[in-house]
Amino acid sequence: MENKRVVLASRPKGWVTEENFRLETAPLPKPAEGEVLVKNLWLSLDPYMRGRMDDVKSYVKGVDIGEVMVGQTVGEVIESRNEKFKRGDKVLTQLGWQLYGSAKEASKVQEGPAPLSYYLGCLGMPGMTAYFGLKEIGQPKADETVVVSAASGAVGSVVGQLAKSWGCRAVGIAGGAEKCGYVTGELGFDACVDYKAGNLHRDLKEACPKGVDVYFDNVGGETLDTLLRLMNVHSRIIVCGLISEYNATQPYGYRNMRSVLVNRIKMQGMIVFDWRSRYGEALKALAGMHAQGKLKTRESIVEGLENAPRGLIALLKGGNFGKQLVKLV
Amino acid sequence: MENKRVVLASRPKGWVTEENFRLETAPLPKPAEGEVLVKNLWLSLDPYMRGRMDDVKSYVKGVDIGEVMVGQTVGEVIESRNEKFKRGDKVLTQLGWQLYGSAKEASKVQEGPAPLSYYLGCLGMPGMTAYFGLKEIGQPKADETVVVSAASGAVGSVVGQLAKSWGCRAVGIAGGAEKCGYVTGELGFDACVDYKAGNLHRDLKEACPKGVDVYFDNVGGETLDTLLRLMNVHSRIIVCGLISEYNATQPYGYRNMRSVLVNRIKMQGMIVFDWRSRYGEALKALAGMHAQGKLKTRESIVEGLENAPRGLIALLKGGNFGKQLVKLV
Numbered sequence: 001m002e003n004k005r006v007v008l009a010s011r012p013k014g015w016v017t018e019e020n021f022r023l024e025t026a027p028l029p030k031p032a033e034g035e036v037l038v039k040n041l042w043l044s045l046d047p048y049m050r051g052r053m054d055d056v057k058s059y060v061k062g063v064d065i066g067e068v069m070v071g072q073t074v075g076e077v078i079e080s081r082n083e084k085f086k087r088g089d090k091v092l093t094q095l096g097w098q099l100y101g102s103a104k105e106a107s108k109v110q111e112g113p114a115p116l117s118y119y120l121g122c123l124g125m126p127g128m129t130a131y132f133g134l135k136e137i138g139q140p141k142a143d144e145t146v147v148v149s150a151a152s153g154a155v156g157s158v159v160g161q162l163a164k165s166w167g168c169r170a171v172g173i174a175g176g177a178e179k180c181g182y183v184t185g186e187l188g189f190d191a192c193v194d195y196k197a198g199n200l201h202r203d204l205k206e207a208c209p210k211g212v213d214v215y216f217d218n219v220g221g222e223t224l225d226t227l228l229r230l231m232n233v234h235s236r237i238i239v240c241g242l243i244s245e246y247n248a249t250q251p252y253g254y255r256n257m258r259s260v261l262v263n264r265i266k267m268q269g270m271i272v273f274d275w276r277s278r279y280g281e282a283l284k285a286l287a288g289m290h291a292q293g294k295l296k297t298r299e300s301i302v303e304g305l306e307n308a309p310r311g312l313i314a315l316l317k318g319g320n321f322g323k324q325l326v327k328l329v
Numbered sequence: 330m331e332n333k334r335v336v337l338a339s340r341p342k343g344w345v346t347e348e349n350f351r352l353e354t355a356p357l358p359k360p361a362e363g364e365v366l367v368k369n370l371w372l373s374l375d376p377y378m379r380g381r382m383d384d385v386k387s388y389v390k391g392v393d394i395g396e397v398m399v400g401q402t403v404g405e406v407i408e409s410r411n412e413k414f415k416r417g418d419k420v421l422t423q424l425g426w427q428l429y430g431s432a433k434e435a436s437k438v439q440e441g442p443a444p445l446s447y448y449l450g451c452l453g454m455p456g457m458t459a460y461f462g463l464k465e466i467g468q469p470k471a472d473e474t475v476v477v478s479a480a481s482g483a484v485g486s487v488v489g490q491l492a493k494s495w496g497c498r499a500v501g502i503a504g505g506a507e508k509c510g511y512v513t514g515e516l517g518f519d520a521c522v523d524y525k526a527g528n529l530h531r532d533l534k535e536a537c538p539k540g541v542d543v544y545f546d547n548v549g550g551e552t553l554d555t556l557l558r559l560m561n562v563h564s565r566i567i568v569c570g571l572i573s574e575y576n577a578t579q580p581y582g583y584r585n586m587r588s589v590l591v592n593r594i595k596m597q598g599m600i601v602f603d604w605r606s607r608y609g610e611a612l613k614a615l616a617g618m619h620a621q622g623k624l625k626t627r628e629s630i631v632e633g634l635e636n637a638p639r640g641l642i643a644l645l646k647g648g649n650f651g652k653q654l655v656k657l658v
Contacts, residue, residue: 220586220590234603239589239590245587251584251585253582253583253584254582255581256580258549260597261600264599266595266596267589267595268594268595269589269590269592269594270593274563
């Protein structure tokens with residue numbers, strides 16, 4: 001048995017290309033005392049990975065050239081040198097883009113109530129991002145209007161469903177009629193605006209007749225700048241992702257910051273790790289919604305580790321539809 | 330006796346000019362039942378007045394053409410038709426740019442512990458702006474670094490002195506060596522950076538070796554964009570004024586918003602009126618500091634109502650030094 005892994009071959013200039021990655025084979029890792037050897041089943045692809053491919057200061061250090069790409073995985077323990085785990089346990093780990101890995105830190109997940117892959121999506125980091133960002137920064141009140149961009153995505157879809165369950169008007173922004181139809185039809189948002197239609201300001205204004213009280217921003221750039229014009233007095237903006245900027249060689253110039261003053265907007269950046277100690281609370285809330293059929297999700301699955309680069313590129317260009325995953329086995 | 334008043338003659342395009350105002354005479358107003366007739370002694374000039382000269386949506390409606398310019402005043406009651414006030418009472422009102430006015434709403438102020446003009450500055454709206462913005466949005470902890478722009482001004486000077494009294498490192502930004510010398514020498518800030526020296530980023534970096542935890546922003550534009558590069562993880566920005574934008578015909582394009590996400594910055598717009606119900610608390614705190622000699626202030630006085638336009642223009646161009654006032658009598 002040998003390991004396969006995808007390493008960072010070069011740093012992207014602007015858009016990521018497949019040449020930025022290299023597929024390698026390597027010997028199977030040997031777990032040290034206290035570690036478990038895990039066979040990865042699912043790899044999560046997320047927008048933050050774009051940032052790790054750069055060499056600039058971000059929340060954490062970037063990936064070095066030649067190093068395995070980072071990423072969250074769900075897998076099965078095939079050898080345990082840690083008494084808390086046994087062969088066959090299903091675990092959530094940070095083993096990155098590879099088929100096998102030795103993990104010091106892992107958390108057990110329960111197959112059955114939800115498919116394993118959900119622990120990378122609506123019941124995992126994206127779901128918790130939605131939960132803490134909306135609840136703690138957005139603080140939405142019943143009847144307020146909550147707008148979320150990338151609404152059919154892993155985070156956005158949970159934001160809107162949480163907003164609905166808390167009594168708010170939920171308005172999504174997504175690219176194309178198919179995604180918008182899914183957001184209103186399947187996910188139950190009150191409205192969804194297609195940013196590709198080219199009338200974002202006008203269409204959002206129509207979809208939000210009482211203005212916007214909470215904007216959960218996953219994209220930044222022109223969308224955020226447009227929302228600034230629609231925010232109500234004392235509204236809140238959760239800055240969760242700037243996917244529109246990740247591939248730009250020049251940062252976007254925001255023109256509507258005056259609105260922050262005039263409307264006394266609170267705008268706050270967030271990273272889910274800051275709520276690490278409260279993950280249990282979020283998992284309980286989200287699993288409860290899922291059990292009641294109130295947390296719907298959609299997965300966009302790429303088959304095989306060798307196709308992970310293609311999957312990430314699609315995700316960054318908005319070509320995926322739902323939570324982006326790589327099925328490794 | 331007749332009244333003199335300054336009305337808005339035309340809306341400025343870019344910078345305000347003296348031609349945007351007109352000095353008029355008018356009959357003395359007659360107080361209605363419940364009102365007091367006030368002879369104004371001091372008129373406050375403040376950056377927000379620039380916004381009221383425009384016809385765009387702001388916190389409140391702009392001044393109409395031909396209408397008396399808005400502004401806070403301290404004056405003396407010369408006729409009372411309200412049992413709460415008697416002739417000779419000193420009152421704080423919103424009578425605008427005129428020598429006499431009839432006021433429905435007024436609050437008594439006490440001459441003696443502090444000069445009357447202080448109720449328009451460090452013990453008035455600017456002082457309260459500093460107090461609530463820094464305390465409630467900035468939430469500075471001891472040993473944190475607090476930066477404030479327009480540091481020698483009415484709001485900025487109080488921000489820095491409050492920061493010092495709460496155990497923080499206070500760093501000012503001001504224009505020119507004389508103002509900077511006053512900020513560190515007289516007001517007791519730890520450092521002050523001269524933005525006119527042309528090395529704002531480098532000089533601020535040097536003045537803030539541990540980065541910036543709280544930025545109290547009175548100016549916006551390039552200064553705010555530069556600060557975004559220096560903010561620490563979980564830092565706070567109080568957006569209190571965008572004086573650099575008020576006279577621009579094009580809004581500034583902010584390039585460093587990525588920092589809001591990466592550093593999880595909270596950025597919040599503020600207007601002091603939102604804390605109206607707590608003015609008593611702020612006045613008590615500020616008057617206490619003043620009584621102990623810990624709240625120093627400097628006034629920039631223009632003599633005569635006819636010179637108010639010149640005073641406002643100087644203020645908007647940064648030509649004043651300290652709280653800008655018009656002495657009416």
